[in-house]
Amino acid sequence: MRVLAAMSGGVDSAVAAALAVEAGHDVVGVHMALSRDRNQFRTGSRGCCSIEDAGDARRAADVLGIPYYVWDLSERFEDTVVADFLAEYEAGRTPNPCVRCNEHIKFEALLDKATALGFDAVATGHYARIVTRETTVSDGATDGGVRTVRELHRSPNDAKDQSYVLAVAGPERLARAMFPLGGFASKDEVRAEAARRGLSVSAKPDSYDICFVADGDTRGFLRDRLGSRPGEVVDVDGQVVGEHDGAYAFTVGQRRGLALGRPAADGKARYVVDVQPATNTVVVGPAELLSVDRIAGEKALWFDDVLPGPAGPGAVVPDADGWFDAEVQVRAHGAAVPARVRAVDAAGLEVALTAGPLRGVAAGQSLVVYRGTRVLGQATVARSWRAR
Amino acid sequence: MTVTTSPEPDGAYLDHAATTPMSAAALAAFVAEAQRTGNASSLHSAGRASRRAVEEARETLAHALGARPSEVIFTSGGTEADNLAIKGIFWGRRAQDTRRTRVLVSAVEHHAVLDPAFWLAGHAGAEIVLLPVDGEGRLDLDALRAELAAHGDETALISVMWANNEVGTIQPVREVVRAARHYGVPVHTDAVQAVGQVEVDFTASGVDAMTVSGHKLGGPTGVGALLARRDLALDAVLHGGGQERGVRSGTLDTASIAAFGVATRHAVDGRPERAARLTALRDDLVARVREADPQAVLRGADPASGDRLPGNAHFTFPGAEGDSLLYLLDSAGVQASTGSACQAGVPQPSHVLLAMGVPEAEARGALRFTLGATSTPADVDRLVAALPQVGTRARAAGLVSGRALGSAS
Numbered sequence: 001m002r003v004l005a006a007m008s009g010g011v012d013s014a015v016a017a018a019l020a021v022e023a024g025h026d027v028v029g030v031h032m033a034l035s036r037d038r039n040q041f042r043t044g045s046r047g048c049c050s051i052e053d054a055g056d057a058r059r060a061a062d063v064l065g066i067p068y069y070v071w072d073l074s075e076r077f078e079d080t081v082v083a084d085f086l087a088e089y090e091a092g093r094t095p096n097p098c099v100r101c102n103e104h105i106k107f108e109a110l111l112d113k114a115t116a117l118g119f120d121a122v123a124t125g126h127y128a129r130i131v132t133r134e135t136t137v138s139d140g141a142t143d144g145g146v147r148t149v150r151e152l153h154r155s156p157n158d159a160k161d162q163s164y165v166l167a168v169a170g171p172e173r174l175a176r177a178m179f180p181l182g183g184f185a186s187k188d189e190v191r192a193e194a195a196r197r198g199l200s201v202s203a204k205p206d207s208y209d210i211c212f213v214a215d216g217d218t219r220g221f222l223r224d225r226l227g228s229r230p231g232e233v234v235d236v237d238g239q240v241v242g243e244h245d246g247a248y249a250f251t252v253g254q255r256r257g258l259a260l261g262r263p264a265a266d267g268k269a270r271y272v273v274d275v276q277p278a279t280n281t282v283v284v285g286p287a288e289l290l291s292v293d294r295i296a297g298e299k300a301l302w303f304d305d306v307l308p309g310p311a312g313p314g315a316v317v318p319d320a321d322g323w324f325d326a327e328v329q330v331r332a333h334g335a336a337v338p339a340r341v342r343a344v345d346a347a348g349l350e351v352a353l354t355a356g357p358l359r360g361v362a363a364g365q366s367l368v369v370y371r372g373t374r375v376l377g378q379a380t381v382a383r384s385w386r387a388r
Numbered sequence: 389m390t391v392t393t394s395p396e397p398d399g400a401y402l403d404h405a406a407t408t409p410m411s412a413a414a415l416a417a418f419v420a421e422a423q424r425t426g427n428a429s430s431l432h433s434a435g436r437a438s439r440r441a442v443e444e445a446r447e448t449l450a451h452a453l454g455a456r457p458s459e460v461i462f463t464s465g466g467t468e469a470d471n472l473a474i475k476g477i478f479w480g481r482r483a484q485d486t487r488r489t490r491v492l493v494s495a496v497e498h499h500a501v502l503d504p505a506f507w508l509a510g511h512a513g514a515e516i517v518l519l520p521v522d523g524e525g526r527l528d529l530d531a532l533r534a535e536l537a538a539h540g541d542e543t544a545l546i547s548v549m550w551a552n553n554e555v556g557t558i559q560p561v562r563e564v565v566r567a568a569r570h571y572g573v574p575v576h577t578d579a580v581q582a583v584g585q586v587e588v589d590f591t592a593s594g595v596d597a598m599t600v601s602g603h604k605l606g607g608p609t610g611v612g613a614l615l616a617r618r619d620l621a622l623d624a625v626l627h628g629g630g631q632e633r634g635v636r637s638g639t640l641d642t643a644s645i646a647a648f649g650v651a652t653r654h655a656v657d658g659r660p661e662r663a664a665r666l667t668a669l670r671d672d673l674v675a676r677v678r679e680a681d682p683q684a685v686l687r688g689a690d691p692a693s694g695d696r697l698p699g700n701a702h703f704t705f706p707g708a709e710g711d712s713l714l715y716l717l718d719s720a721g722v723q724a725s726t727g728s729a730c731q732a733g734v735p736q737p738s739h740v741l742l743a744m745g746v747p748e749a750e751a752r753g754a755l756r757f758t759l760g761a762t763s764t765p766a767d768v769d770r771l772v773a774a775l776p777q778v779g780t781r782a783r784a785a786g787l788v789s790g791r792a793l794g795s796a797s
Contacts, residue, residue, distance in 0.1 A: 067719070069711055
């Protein structure tokens with residue numbers, strides 16, 4: 001196959017490219033330039049997307065003996081990922097830019113361009129597994145035919161698993177993706193593979209945080225881009241307890257950085273429980289108010305053969321009201337918790353948590369539905385509330 | 389001595405304007421000198437042998453380019469020669485006459501000229517005037533004359549390239565010299581692309597300084613020269629041991645210089661025959677590219693006008709992006725170039741095309757094909773065979789990326 005290896009300059013994507021080469025594919029390395037002003041992005045070991053990273057990616061491609069190109073996707077990145085990041089915070093929601101980047105950049109802009117240029121697949125250094133199986137078609141029209149079903153599964157490396165941020169790509173796009181690191185149980189193994197092949201990035205530190213927030217100061221970034229908008233911090237009774245520089249910089253569940261003038265009457269810690277962009281108000285309250293057991297999701301997508309449909313019965317067996325058992329995860333580094341889930345309308349879903357409430361489920365976050373290691377579906381949190 | 393001169397035996401190398409394969413004679417001269425010890429500045433016998441090789445190369449180069457040996461200043465390449473010319477002439481002329489702070493450069497110069505000029509603006513009080521060009525990339529002489537009429541006494545130097553590296557347009561250097569002389573303004577020309585392609589005679593041209601480069605004419609990389617008239621006020625950029633009449637210090641690279649001399653003689657001696665052959669091959673390439681991709685637009689001067697380098701063909705492919713075209717051609721065994729500079733590998737729309745009035749979206753779809761001594765009809769066949777599918781796929785990619793001409797944004 002003709003495979004485009006997305007190469008960030010980090011160790012994971014370098015090893016992924018190497019494995020694609022060794023699997024016998026015709027591989028071309030591509031580094032995505034995501035910022036016009038390369039210095040605006042973090043440099044050195046902490047992040048991605050810097051000139052140093054482009055050089056590291058080129059060096060790895062040279063060692064692997066594959067062609068290497070830089071594709072300028074900076075306009076798309078600004079128009080989708082960064083614009084969404086700002087708009088979501090402005091709307092009082094909590095975006096996940098890595099999810100948006102997978103949705104709009106890696107598995108849309110990059111994948112579509114690669115497909116147009118004749119590539120069969122895009123290989124990345126993500127930690128997740130794509131499991132393919134054949135199934136017999138029973139949709140009436142083509143009974144007895146064979147159909148390929150692609151499932152997305154968690155990586156065996158729990159600490160690195162990225163199925164949560166990949167689910168948004170959905171089954172059609174992931175059909176053209178390859179995750180050569182999907183079977184690796186630890187990062188140390190990946191580093192060892194890099195060292196064994198003479199890849200100089202083998203000891204490069206992992207990247208964290210948001211690549212386009214150069215110094216890791218999200219609040220400062222938002223203030224630079226959205227301007228200072230002073231307003232009030234109020235408690236749940238409406239009493240003013242402090243001031244802020246812009247409600248957009250707060251996220252539901254946040255405790256630190258509130259700088260409240262006086263302590264709460266009960267002496268307990270206070271958290272952001274609501275952000276109201278219309279009045280530029282941040283509402284704080286006790287932790288109990290953050291606990292929710294119901295979540296409504298929007299822009300839902302379902303993987304192949306999950307819901308019952310024309311193609312077959314599906315993996316889940318909903319009850320008369322459409323509810324089925326699954327687990328849900330609402331944060332990249334959170335755990336999945338047991339829940340009843342149902343699809344509603346064309347692109348919505350509802351979640352009822354069954355093992356107690358969760359704290360700080362903010363609108364805008366990605367919600368991924370699992371059964372065991374398998375990703376069943378994904379949606380964006382629209383609302384959350386306490387039912388019991 | 390058997391030497392493989394094609395850089396990619398199985399592919400079509402159509403990027404001679406980027407670098408040329410080293411000629412067998414130049415390589416032999418390089419190897420012979422590289423095996424000898426000797427600093428050309430030393431007085432003992434090893435030094436004298438080295439010195440002799442350098443001076444022979446200097447004489448060869450001067451003879452081939454219509455200059456006197458004493459006018460040849462060896463450098464590490466074209467970029468250093470351009471830097472020496474722009475900075476050295478600016479400082480030298482301003483020292484003679486402090487009013488002279490204006491630097492006139494054509495808008496289509498190479499970055500090795502533009503960047504030192506803008507550096508002078510930021511660090512030495514220079515005022516840069518970008519001289520406009522027409523739609524074929526040819527200098528607007530009336531604009532130059534008007535500029536000189538208004539500010540001739542404040543002008544420190546003019547730099548106009550002999551021929552453009554992207555679209556191959558030959559500039560009216562003699563007219564520039566004629567216009568400048570009246571105002572006592574020195575003229576520099578970057579002739580890196582011209583030597584070996586068209587007739588270049590330093591003295592007859594009337595320019596005060598001229599840049600040449602080794603690896604563009606069958607010599608090694610890392611060596612070049614600035615030809616500079618002896619009466620030109622030229623300050624040093626590299627200070628040190630006082631080599632090259634005190635203007636360019638640094639131990640001379642005898643092996644590279646010897647190979648450079650040989651390569652220049654070969655390039656110039658064989659020029660009439662080679663230019664005629666490359667002109668025919670280039671004309672064939674242009675006709676067949678247009679046939680294979682009727683939307684392709686030839687940029688630069690009409691080949692029939694004689695104002696274009698014989699080995700140069702440059703097209704924009706509407707709806708396609710240069711990096712897609714490059715990748716697709718490379719994977720089909722055809723090596724070409726977008727012709728413009730990259731920032732960290734990201735192709736930027738060419739400042740040359742933008743100066744010619746080409747819209748940015750169209751400038752993104754540029755490809756340059758440049759022929760040289762080792763080019764054959766088979767190279768053109770390979771390009772033409774690959775083009776239809778390359779064009780189709782690159783345009784499909786241009787549609788999804790939404791950046792190239794004809795897309796919604």
